[in-house]
Amino acid sequence: MDWNWLPTSFPVPTDDISQQYEVRDALTQRLEVLRCAPARSIDHPSLTQIEGFIGWLLKSQRTVRQGHIPSGSWGIPEDLAIESDAFVDFVLKPTYAAVACLCLVRKDFPALAESLQPSLDRAIADGLRFSRLKNLRGHGYDANDECLDAVRLLGLGKVFSLTRDEERFSQVFADVIDTVERDILEHMPKACDWSRTGGLERQHAVRVLRGGDTNDAIVAPPVHAKWASENFAVYLKVVLRNSIQYITPPAIETAATEMISRLDEARTHFEEIKPKYAVFGSRRSVKGELQDTVAELNVRFAIDLAIGETRIPEWLAPISNRLVERRLIPHLRDTLPDVLTNGLCDHPYFGSEAFSPYVSSVSFDEDGYLYMALGVMG
Structure with a gap:
């Protein structure tokens, strides 16, 4: 992975789907490596590279409301008024990944986090506020699977434990955590047809929501696999x-x-x-x-x-x-x-x-x- 590569043009033209996938996947891969790769791994970034990446995230957050779509996201296409499934893929998922990266730095790199204040906390709060839009649910038949995937992404960034530890973030996101946990425990087991999810995946998501996101033994194995x-x-x-x-x-x-x-x-x-x-x-x-x-x-x-x-x-x-x-x-x-x-x-x-x-x-x-x-x- 080339940590020095960052999109030179952001947001991306709405019709450039391949570039949108490239940016989304780059955000997800950086989050996975930042959390799960050993510090001495050839893939793990240097502190300078982490600082450059986080600086790019802070500059790239969408700060202007677009129609009925609020600010605070890392939506990739220029026009955020897109189909619901594309909105999940190219607006919500990159936002989850970006927020998770910022939260991970907040938790695991305190000196770097302190040097980025108050911009860092403001970006986290705005990103969490945007992430409330669908209570982490996806679209259509994939809504449940995409919810569990959202929990996985946010768990990689220790978002749930940070939210509980910090009142500023708890006010924004705590009710979403409760809603998602209730949905996983009460509604997902009753789903049928294409909306069904695996019991082990649901159990894993609940453990992450309840604070397991700080435990590498819970969060890292799926990424390593x-x-x-x-x-x-x-x-x-x-x-x-x-x-x-x-x-x-x-x-x-x-x-x-x-x-x-x-x-x-x-x-x-x-x-x-x-x-x-x-x-x-x-x-x-x-x-x-x-x-x-x-x-x-x-x-x-x-x-x-x-x-x-x-x-x-x-x-x-x-x-x-x-x-x-x-x-x-x-x-x-x-x-x-x-x-x-x-x-x-x-x-x-x-x-x-x-x-x-x-x-x-x-x-x-x-x-x-x-x-x-x-x-x-x-």
């Missing part, structure tokens, strides 16, 4: 790319050697399917498969080599090579045919042939050896 999942997906992509680099050259040579040894068969087969070229005076591509061939190549060994040279990222618990292999095999099955076909078509031996060789599919036996279904096309 999300980071682990995201990092695992990135890790798999890198291992997949490296595995293909090990597999491709010997597999192409094996396929080319097999095709050359069966060249007469391939030529005859192509001659048999070639009349299908002509379709109403035009030409179209035709394909015909030969038999499977086995490569003297164990993909399990290639994956192990790729794993060995790939750094395991932060937030990823130790994982077995076999688990990685199970996740990669379907991707290899989908990816390798095109990669190997391109390599075969570039092979100098087949430049003078009327047909082009191709790999229609690959499979792997229980020991990890690669099988390729070869064919000819024109």
Whole structure:
């Protein structure tokens, strides 16, 4: 994460949806890192970067009422009079994240917070006042889920404990906390269809509302689990790319050697399917498969080599090579045919042939050896 990146234009043009998502997600990610990343983590910002980010938040708060929409938000689009679902996504959620960041600084960085007064407390109070608009509820079928997500965001900033500790903020937001807790306990369990929420998620939200937001053991694990999942997906992509680099050259040579040894068969087969070229005076591509061939190549060994040279990222618990292999095999099955076909078509031996060789599919036996279904096309 680049803590030095801040939107140069805020608010964002109303029709620039991708930029609005980028700003919203950047606010959420900064909040998560500020609360959940260890101080010595490579992702954790320096005090100077935190000060710069908080200064940007204080300058970016919307201080002018817009029609019936009050001031105090960090609404991202220029025009706040937008559809209800977009209002939740691009006005309420970034406001929750921004308020949470300010409250977290107020609680955990007292010297920095003191240097920003009275602007900091005023911005927090105005942001909390704006956050009352829907009592943290979302829109439509997602209203309950989005309420629980709002509790999660505000909990990351210790908003609920700060609100109870400070009378100035309690006057603004305490009744909202009570309303949300009552809604979670009394109304959400009765929801049906798309509005249903999980019991564990509701219990977690209540614990956060009741002061659990100061306990890292309650607040941080969901964020760490999300980071682990995201990092695992990135890790798999890198291992997949490296595995293909090990597999491709010997597999192409094996396929080319097999095709050359069966060249007469391939030529005859192509001659048999070639009349299908002509379709109403035009030409179209035709394909015909030969038999499977086995490569003297164990993909399990290639994956192990790729794993060995790939750094395991932060937030990823130790994982077995076999688990990685199970996740990669379907991707290899989908990816390798095109990669190997391109390599075969570039092979100098087949430049003078009327047909082009191709790999229609690959499979792997229980020991990890690669099988390729070869064919000819024109």
